[in-house]
Amino acid sequence: MAVCCAALALTLGSCATQKNDRLTTGSVPSVNLSKPIDSMTAPELAVAERSIGAAYDRNPKDRTTGLNYANILRMNGRNTQALAVMQQVAIANPSDREVLAAYGKAQAAAGQLEQALVTIGRAQTPDRPDWRLYSAEGAVLDQLGRSDEARRKYRIALDTQPNEPSVMSNLGMSYVLSGDLRTAETYLKSAAALPTADSRVRQNLALVVGLQGRFSEAEQIARRELSETQAEANVTYLRGMLAQQNSWAKLADKDKAKQAQATN
Template identity: 30%
Template sequence: MLAALLGLLILSACASQDGPAVREPDGAARLRVAAAAEASGQADIALSMYGVAAAAEPGRAEVQARFAGALARAGHLVQAEEVLNRALAHHPDDIGLLSQLGRLRVREGAAEPALDIFDRVLARAPRDVAALDGRGVALDLLGRHAEAQVSYRAGMAQAPANVAIANNLAMSLLLSGHAAEALLILEPLARRPGVPPRVATNLAIARAAAGDAAGGRALLAGQPTEADLDAIVGGLGGGPAAWPGQS
């Protein structure tokens, strides 16, 4: 039953042969195009652009980290690890590369190694929001929800508008039996323009877990089904569990 919740929680330039050559975009421009493509749901184009940028600047840690993150989001975990390992061989202490490796470990369900990596990042950059969020997810995977919530709150103190970390905090609270507190976060979060659909789904789960099953179902528009929602809430009632939140 909790597996259903995990699934819910847990994105060229060319030259004319006849006219003057068109200048290729530099690395920053490629990354901007890739990020815009990913934000608009064009994952294949984004991944291609990240790959072009990474091939053009193999020694630039930031570009390699962005490419590895895109590969991981697309499900290409082996390729993402290869990119990260190559880059880390030259930049072993780069925070961006280490954070992406930590996220990769989370995706693999390897919570202890992920926690070690995020702790390593935070030793160098205690206010790093991505690492604080990732550390929270790793702790939630280990069932250490109270510690996870401390990490999420530290991240929110640095980035109050960050939707992903607020959502992760809410779900951690929900999984540790604090549905009312989760609702206090999710209700205003779901009203923000442009938030991911999973926020509304998580709000529905929180409402149902807090005893408002009808209010939860009203938000779902059929996904998940009422039976799915009942199973998820029933699973939550069985005690706290780990979950791979998506940051």
């Protein structure tokens, strides 16, 4: 289903200006960057890719440079190259949990979902569990269609890190993928209301609101706290997805059927 595929893309990224990076496992330190990678526009990402790529070429074994470079490549949609970079970083840092988590993220973005689960599992340790890894694992399980397992991982993450907006957003998007839009909106509204929520959470909320036919409200949410260029790109992306009326109708019918079953 086209809209479901678009929703899944938002679980891993945001809208048009933030591709394939919603599988958050912690922020990566910047290397001579003027702003966080996740908040860069497309032209800024292109400049960053060139500068960090040059630094990576000079020293491909540098952990921080490799992490940043792979992150930027994913944001630019170059998932295969990002995976190749992370393979090298993981070889040089085989026991580094952050590196393993980022490697798993790169595998998932490149479509290697089962391998990503194994890698993320290697990064997790029972004595020092990391909520980010539980959330990352949940996102991969959702892509594999194992929604019940995914939601258990999200709830474990929330037990460890209560009211974490990125995890609540992933949990909400999990319900989008199964067609339960009202439950999805509940989680996403709660996540978006938290002071630490970022624009990606609000863009996911905009998608869910739009999928329920409230297009003006969805556009208002999509435009908040973004530059004009980013806002226009995200609204255009949102409109494009919501224009897929056949897919929207299927999701809406599935949602109504669930609600009818609940009241019978």
